[in-house]
Amino acid sequence: MPERRSPVEEFGAQQMMQGIFVSRPTDAHIASRANLLEGGSELAPPLVPVPEVRAEDFSGRALDDFLGRLGEAGLAGLLLDRPLSDEGFRAFGEALGTPLPETDPAVLPNVSLDVVLNLVGERSRTENVSLQPFAANPLSLHTEGSGRPVAEQPRYIVLMCCDPGDDRVAAQTVLAPMDAIGSRLTPPDLETLSRTRYRRNPQGPPILRNIDGRQVFSFRDFLEESLEWTYGGTDSGTGTAPDTVDSALRALLTAMYAPGGHSGVRWERGLLLVIDNTFYFHGRRAGTFSVPARRRHLKRLRIK
Secondary structure, three states: OOOOOOHHHHHHHOEEEEEEEOOOOOOHHHHHHHHHHHOOOOOOOOOOOOOEEOHHHOOOHHHHHHHHHHHHHOEEEEEEOOOOOHHHHHHHHHHHOOEOOOOOOOOHHHEEOOOEEEEEOOEOOOOOHHHHHHEOOOEEEEOOOOOOOHHHOOOEEEEEEEEOOOOOOOOOEEEEEHHHHHHOOOHHHHHHHOOEEEOOOOOOOOOEEEEOOEEEEOOEOOOOOOEEEEEEEOOOOOOOOHHHHHHHHHHHHHHHOOOOOOEEEOOOOOEEEEEEOOOEEEEEOOOOOOOOOOOOEEEEEEEO
16 A cells, blocks of 8 residues: 655645735725724624633633633633733643743843743834834734644634723724634635645645634735745646636635624733634734833733
């Protein structure tokens, strides 16, 4: 019996096509993205229970209940009477898996215990992508680590509010469920996305894959930047062309920003939220961090 090839080897053995995707000013998602990320009206909160729990009681049954809700919905939150210490926050992350260290030199001044990133809003807008989480820029919808191999992508993003800042409506964390986005795409677009990857990382997953019957995306909206892609698939006579891939990517972006499909987190002190990176895209609306009296401060863990 011949030896079976890995998915990556199988992908490499199939017909390959490459291209570069760039958004156009006339693309349908451009206006809806601006309305979502730059709009002033408050987004409705996600429809998940947020029980109030004392920080010292967040263990045992309370923790088991939280993990159960996370497994079912891909999203779970609770309101603590006070934020956890860095040590307590890391310990909570370890109950979910392995906290990933923060290695970007640009953010290391804001890192504690190697894994806790202090997202303090203290800058006006910046072109430095590494510093945008600390600035007033909106953050486009994405999955965390979308260009990395699956084994290196975080499964969970853990956020905890230490101080909501002056304006709790500004800079809302935005959530977009993958199942709703997938339902807006046609079968041909879904098939195309399942065969398309970031070219810079051939070991990374396709933009769309299946996990336990769920459609899971690994994708970031690169805004005006170009996305170099690789398409691999058997030649079934369908005449797949670069325009087919570009069209599927445009359809995905349109589905990601379709009005009415998003929720927004209104942060308050002690609020803790865990996002499953295989259930939701996430992003952030524009903030007002340039001259705050009180700086917004969230802590973040990425869990593998």
